[in-house]
Amino acid sequence: MEYISNTLGNLVQQTAFMNLTVGNLVMIGVACLFLYLAIRHGFEPLLLVPIAFGMLLVNIYPDIMLHAEDAANGTGGLLYYFYKLDEWAILPSLIFLGVGAMTDFGPLIANPKSFLLGAAAQFGIFAAYLGAMAMGFSDKAAAAISIIGGADGPTSIFLAGKLQQTAILGPIAVAAYSYMSLVPIIQPPIMKLLTTEKERKIKMEQLRPVSKLERILFPIIVTIVVCVILPTTAPLVGMLMLGNLFKESGVVRQLTETASNALMYIVVILLGTSVGATTSAEAFLNWDTIKIVILGLIAFAFGTAAGVLFGKLMCLVTGGKVNPLIGSAGVSAVPMAARVSQKVGAEADPTNFLLMHAMGPNVAGVIGTAVAAGTFMAIFGVK
Numbered sequence: 364m365e366y367i368s369n370t371l372g373n374l375v376q377q378t379a380f381m382n383l384t385v386g387n388l389v390m391i392g393v394a395c396l397f398l399y400l401a402i403r404h405g406f407e408p409l410l411l412v413p414i415a416f417g418m419l420l421v422n423i424y425p426d427i428m429l430h431a432e433d434a435a436n437g438t439g440g441l442l443y444y445f446y447k448l449d450e451w452a453i454l455p456s457l458i459f460l461g462v463g464a465m466t467d468f469g470p471l472i473a474n475p476k477s478f479l480l481g482a483a484a485q486f487g488i489f490a491a492y493l494g495a496m497a498m499g500f501s502d503k504a505a506a507a508i509s510i511i512g513g514a515d516g517p518t519s520i521f522l523a524g525k526l527q528q529t530a531i532l533g534p535i536a537v538a539a540y541s542y543m544s545l546v547p548i549i550q551p552p553i554m555k556l557l558t559t560e561k562e563r564k565i566k567m568e569q570l571r572p573v574s575k576l577e578r579i580l581f582p583i584i585v586t587i588v589v590c591v592i593l594p595t596t597a598p599l600v601g602m603l604m605l606g607n608l609f610k611e612s613g614v615v616r617q618l619t620e621t622a623s624n625a626l627m628y629i630v631v632i633l634l635g636t637s638v639g640a641t642t643s644a645e646a647f648l649n650w651d652t653i654k655i656v657i658l659g660l661i662a663f664a665f666g667t668a669a670g671v672l673f674g675k676l677m678c679l680v681t682g683g684k685v686n687p688l689i690g691s692a693g694v695s696a697v698p699m700a701a702r703v704s705q706k707v708g709a710e711a712d713p714t715n716f717l718l719m720h721a722m723g724p725n726v727a728g729v730i731g732t733a734v735a736a737g738t739f740m741a742i743f744g745v746k
Contacts, residue, residue: 386644387422394418394639400444400544407544407699410516413632414540417442417639423647430642437742445637449532450524453633455517456598461627461628462729463606464619466697470723473570473579476677477689481727483673484693487512487666488735491658492570498654504528506739507535508655512662513732516540520638521599524737524746533641534652538659540638543696548658550667550703557671562678563711567720578611588733595746596737600730672726692721693728701725 391688397415402410421428421442428446431439471477491512495505507523508531519539523532542549555563582604590597609619646652674690688708692700704721740746 377727378506378558382425383423384644389421389646389694390642390647391419393642394422394454397541397554397604407540409628409631410540410635411544413635414537414639417536417636418537418642419639420636421640421643424612425643428643437627442637442640446640447634449520449637452524452598454630454637455524456527456602457626458517459599459733460602460606461622461630463603463608464610464623465627466603466607466726466729467722468581468607468611468718468726469543469573469578470570471726472573472581474720476685477723478727478731480670480673480690481693481729481731483690484670484724484728485513485731485735486669487629487662487664487694488732490665491662494658494661495654495698498658500651500654503743504531507531507630508658509662509739510736511535511542511655511659512666513537513735514539514543514546514663514666514700515729516543516638516730517634518599518695518732518736520634525740526743530646531639531651531655533646533661534679537642537647538656541605542659543664543699546694546696546699546708547703547706549663550691550700551707553664553667553717554671554688554703554707556573557668558675558687560711562675562687563708564682564715565678566712566715567684567686567717567729570719575611575613579608582607585730589730589737593734593737593741595740596733599733603729611615620638620644648721658745663694666694670694685721686715686717689717689721689724692725693731695728695732697725697729698722700728 394415396707397411401411401415402407403742415434427440427442427619429440430443431437448679483512488509492505492509495508498585500508507526507528510522511517516536519535520532546550586601586604609615609622670690671687672691674685674687677685678687686708688704692704694700701718701721705716705718708717709717
């Protein structure tokens with residue numbers, strides 16, 4: 364009888380019920396909320412589902428993120444090894460390879476002025492940097508947090524890892540991906556507030572056709588120019604442009620398909636679950652996390668506003684040929700930010716088609732955020 368009692372006692376001790384804290388229950392609730400938003404409302408499900416599930420797992424079974432050096436047998440938890448690929452900047456770079464293979468840079472090539480709109484939207488990054496410094500974060504932590512303003516999850520993870528800000532990598536990544544998924548909710552009120560109905564109704568001229576030669580030369584030239592000026596951007600910009608060269612060259616169809624499909628989705632699973640698994644109750648439920656979430660929202664709002672305001676300036680300079688709404692697409696959330704520009708423009712005039720015009724600033728924003736990350740790395744002497 365005593366044996367049975369001890370066995371049952373050991374079994375009960377092994378369950379998660381005995382170790383769950385109030386914080387764990389809160390984080391499990393947050394994970395379920397994210398899953399609901401992703402599945403029921405379609406908020407970036409490819410990212411939010413694995414992130415939320417990783418969050419769920421680590422708060423039920425913390426040892427799934429156990430560091431190898433802390434394990435009795437020297438073997439870490441499953442998601443710990445996934446997470447090391449984030450720290451080593453492998454997964455964010457592979458994400459950029461896939462994004463490049465799926466991205467059409469034609470609208471940007473056809474309208475190079477889009478680069479200016481993409482650059483203007485990066486203002487949110489530097490505004491968040493100053494805000495984070497004012498809130499008491501170190502200079503490197505502030506730089507890692509500020510990239511949230513570009514609504515670019517992989518770059519946020521990349522820079523946090525390079526600047527050795529792994530303690531706040533989880534909140535930064537979750538905030539960045541959350542704001543990426545909330546682009547259709549956050550951006551429209553800002554866009555409408557800063558533009559008049561007349562401006563939203565502006566129709567832009569059709570973009571010129573882009574030749575195959577231009578499409579092939581673009582990723583090569585961008586890689587040379589950007590990486591010579593900022594060599595630290597090579598892992599992100601280099602992979603982005605390599606993926607695009609796969610696509611535009613037309614001679615490596617198998618590599619294009621692999622990079623944009625199978626490899627991309629494998630990396631999303633590994634990155635999403637490992638990022639979610641960094642959000643244990645102990646690491647996530649603190650004032651620093653709340654500050655990061657607030658700063659991320661401010662940065663994203665500033666970036667959107669800066670893009671729209673610069674769009675208004677271009678509208679003025681060109682005599683009303685540029686619809687300011689496309690400026691909001693200068694953040695890195697591809698292609699969702701461009702779709703939001705199209706949606707808000709269509710609300711003002713259903714015959715207005717801004718999607719392809721907005722794709723120019725949108726893909727420019729991807730390059731711009733990577734350049735901003737490289738700039739911070741250069742400032743802090745990180746390679």
